[in-house]
Amino acid sequence: xxxxxxxxxxxxxxxxxxxxxxxxxxxxxxxxxxxxxxxxxxxxxxxxxxxxxxxxxxxxxxxxxxxxxxxxxxxxxxxxxxxxxxxxxxxxxxxxxxxxxxxxxxxxxxxxxxxxxxxxxxxxxxxxxxxxxxxxxxxxxxxxxxxxxxxxxxxxxxxxxxxxxxxxxxxxxxxxxxxxxxxxxxxxxxxxxxxxxxxxxxxxxxxxxxxxxxxxxxxxxxxx
Amino acid sequence: xxxxxxxxxxxxxxxxxxxxxxxxxxxxxxxxxxxxxxxxxxxxxxxxxxxxxxxxxxxxxxxxxxxxxxxxxxxxxxxxxxxxxxxxxxxxxxxxxxxxxxxxxxxxxxxxxxxxxxxxxxxxxxxxxxxxxxxxxxxxxxxxxxxxxxxxxxxxxxxxxxxxxxxxxxxxxxxxxxxxxxxxxxxxxxxxxxxxxxxxxxxxxxxxxxxxxxxxxxxxxxxxxxxxxxxxxxxxxxxxxx
Numbered sequence: 001x002x003x004x005x006x007x008x009x010x011x012x013x014x015x016x017x018x019x020x021x022x023x024x025x026x027x028x029x030x031x032x033x034x035x036x037x038x039x040x041x042x043x044x045x046x047x048x049x050x051x052x053x054x055x056x057x058x059x060x061x062x063x064x065x066x067x068x069x070x071x072x073x074x075x076x077x078x079x080x081x082x083x084x085x086x087x088x089x090x091x092x093x094x095x096x097x098x099x100x101x102x103x104x105x106x107x108x109x110x111x112x113x114x115x116x117x118x119x120x121x122x123x124x125x126x127x128x129x130x131x132x133x134x135x136x137x138x139x140x141x142x143x144x145x146x147x148x149x150x151x152x153x154x155x156x157x158x159x160x161x162x163x164x165x166x167x168x169x170x171x172x173x174x175x176x177x178x179x180x181x182x183x184x185x186x187x188x189x190x191x192x193x194x195x196x197x198x199x200x201x202x203x204x205x206x207x208x209x210x211x212x213x214x215x216x217x218x219x220x221x222x223x224x
Numbered sequence: 225x226x227x228x229x230x231x232x233x234x235x236x237x238x239x240x241x242x243x244x245x246x247x248x249x250x251x252x253x254x255x256x257x258x259x260x261x262x263x264x265x266x267x268x269x270x271x272x273x274x275x276x277x278x279x280x281x282x283x284x285x286x287x288x289x290x291x292x293x294x295x296x297x298x299x300x301x302x303x304x305x306x307x308x309x310x311x312x313x314x315x316x317x318x319x320x321x322x323x324x325x326x327x328x329x330x331x332x333x334x335x336x337x338x339x340x341x342x343x344x345x346x347x348x349x350x351x352x353x354x355x356x357x358x359x360x361x362x363x364x365x366x367x368x369x370x371x372x373x374x375x376x377x378x379x380x381x382x383x384x385x386x387x388x389x390x391x392x393x394x395x396x397x398x399x400x401x402x403x404x405x406x407x408x409x410x411x412x413x414x415x416x417x418x419x420x421x422x423x424x425x426x427x428x429x430x431x432x433x434x435x436x437x438x439x440x441x442x443x444x445x446x447x448x449x450x451x452x453x454x455x456x457x458x459x460x461x462x463x464x465x466x
Contacts, residue, residue, distance in 0.1 A: 123313035126275055127372075130307035131327035131379060132299045141326060145317045223317055223359040 003193045010184055014194065017180025018201045024098050024166040024176060029159045031102030036109025041139065043114050054110065061107035066100075067168050073100040074172040097169035105162055112154055116147030149220050156213040160206045177201060225251040225414055226272065226383065231281035233267055241267040242278070243438040249383075252412045256425035258449075259435035260461060265418040268435070269387050272416065273307050274298055285383070303331060306376030310388040312368040314360035320347070320371050321356040324378045332379065339378070346374040350404050366397025370404050377408075384408060386417040422465055426450055434458050 006014075042054035061069065074096045082088050120143050128138035148155070167178035175183070181198035185191035226249040233242040242264040249255050257265040270276040272283050274292040282289045285304060292298045315323050324343035328334045334342070347353045350370040360368055369389060376384060386405065390398040402424050408415065409428045419425050425432055426446040433443040434455075442455050449458065 121313070121316075123309060123311050124315060127307075127309065127313035127315065129275065130273055130302060130305075131375070132303040132331040133327060134299055135295070137330050141330070142315050142317070149317065224361055 002190065003196075005184075005188045005190055006193050006197055010194070011197070013184065014177065014180050014198055014201065017175060017177040017198070018205065020094070020174065021163060021166045021176040021178075021202075022205065024094070024101060024169060024174075025159060025162040027098050028101040028105050028162050028166075031098075032105025032109045032158070032162075033113075033155075035103065035106025036113045037144065039106060039110030040113035040117055043110060044117060058107045058110050061104050062111075066104050066165060067171065069104055070097055070100045070168055070172060073097075093169065093172045093174045097166075097172060097174050101162060101165060101169070105158060108158060109155070112151050112158065113144075113147060116151035117143060119150045120146045149223075152213065152217055152220065156209060160209055163205055163209070164202065225249055225253075225286060226416070227282075227284040227287075228268070228272065229282050229284070231268065231271055231278050231283070233264075233271055233276055233278050240438050242271065245281070245435075245438070245440055247433060247440065247443060249414060249416065251414055253430045254409055254413075254415045254417065254428055256429040256432045257416065257418045257435055258420070258422065258425055258432060258461075259441075263435040264438035265435050266387050267438075269385050269416060269418050273305055273385055274302060275307075299331070303327075303379055304382045306373075306379060306381035306384045308369070308372055308376055308384065308386045308389050310391050312360070312365070312372045312392075314368055314372055314375070316360055319357050319359055320352070320363075323360070323371065324375050327375075328378050342378050342380075343374070346377045347371075349377075349407070350374045351400075364397060365393045366400045369393065369397075369401045373401075373404055373408075382414060384413055384415045386415065386419070388418050388420065390419070390421055420465070422450075422462070434461070436461075 039054045039057060042050040043058070045051060074091055074093060077096075078089055078091050124142055124146065125138065128142045133142070166176055169176055170179035170182065173179075177198050181194040182191070184194035188194075228248070229246050231242055231245040232240075235241050245264070245268055247255070257268060259265055267276060271278045274290060277292050284290070285301065288301075290298065290301050292301075314320075315326065318326065321340065321343055324347065325336070325339040328339040328342060329336060344353065344356065347356055350373060352367060352370055352374070355363060355367060355371070360371070363371065373389075389405065390401050393401060398421070402421065405415075405417070405424075406428060417425065417429070429446050431443060432446050432449045434441045434449060434453075434457075436457055441457055442449065442453055444453070450462065453459065
């Protein structure tokens with residue numbers, strides 16, 4: 001066990017990988033939250049079409065492996081695009097990966113937010129109606145804030161899952177934390193030190209996130 | 225001011241909640257709907273406000289029929305009526321002041337200052353000025369209901385609808401809420417009150433309707449309903465609750 005190969009430069013290299021992992025997770029969770037909100041509203045709407053589209057979206061993305069979705073987006077989708085536009089198009093691994101993970105997260109978040117909205121007392125909807133608020137105002141100002149508060153803990157879990165799942169993008173050549181660690185390992189013929197350090201970075205990142213979420217939860221509890 | 229014509233509403237295609245109910249409310253009149261649980265009182269009130277869509281019949285406000293199939297129009301029509309719920313339904317994610325200013329700002333288009341001035345005026349009227357920055361969960365049931373009444377008043381409604389406003393309250397809090405409603409009666413507000421508080425209904429109402437099985441059995445002055453009516457059902461009901 002020779003940890004001396006983890007020089008300051010190597011450590012910075014791993015940190016840069018961690019930065020990429022974090023970037024992937026942050027963008028994906030934001031995209032997922034937006035998609036999830038739209039998805040949940042579509043799932044709960046009386047519009048049959050919106051309902052079915054959202055249901056298919058959720059089932060397809062929850063029912064296939066994320067690694068398959070990422071690989072499909074990077075390797076199979078370009079072929080489909082080429083068939084349509086007639087010439088090859090290069091997919092950037094990072095962008096493709098973020099889109100794939102964001103779409104996947106959106107499916108899970110749809111169900112999460114749907115349960116959050118269902119958990120809001122029916123009287124809150126009725127009170128908003130009697131005051132003349134429009135559907136959009138009602139959702140934005142009254143219902144969704146309460147729904148998000150209810151689902152904050154599982155939403156944070158989703159974020160943590162995404163930080164870990166961002167490692168799947170190493171398979172399509174994105175140099176995030178996982179890829180950085182295996183690259184260092186391959187260069188020095190020693191995997192134990194870089195993988196250990198990378199694991200610790202994942203762990204520390206996620207501990208910071210769960211701590212932050214507890215602070216936010218306490219703050220939101222003022223209205224309890 | 226309010227005309228309810230041949231209102232009918234069925235739930236789940238079988239249970240007749242309301243059957244062919246018609247009545248008229250004049251401006252400044254206070255009407256109480258009384259009767260046993262499940263008699264359709266609340267459903268009538270909820271249809272007037274459009275929380276339920278009646279299967280048949282119409283509701284006219286100032287001679288104009290409510291069209292709740294048109295959401296935009298319904299939103300507009302609604303704002304002439306304030307609605308107070310049995311379970312208060314204050315917005316849990318907002319302070320008292322935010323509860324009171326939300327709709328005036330976003331529906332009536334008032335400025336923040338204007339809305340706050342109105343809110344503080346009504347909060348003072350219900351005696352809860354010191355609670356303006358509290359969250360609903362920190363208030364007692366009676367206080368929440370007074371805030372809910374103030375919230376409805378902030379929309380400057382022409383009509384107030386009360387759906388069992390004291391039924392979810394502990395006995396010691398009923399009085400403070402009834403006092404606020406009594407204050408509105410003295411102001412000449414047009415009101416329909418669904419209530420189990422018989423003495424209060426008798427005191428403040430111009431007319432009382434007794435409902436059973438979704439129909440109005442009789443409607444008349446408090447004096448008539450409480451002392452002169454020969455209807456056996458009404459007599460039995462009053463005997464039980466008084």
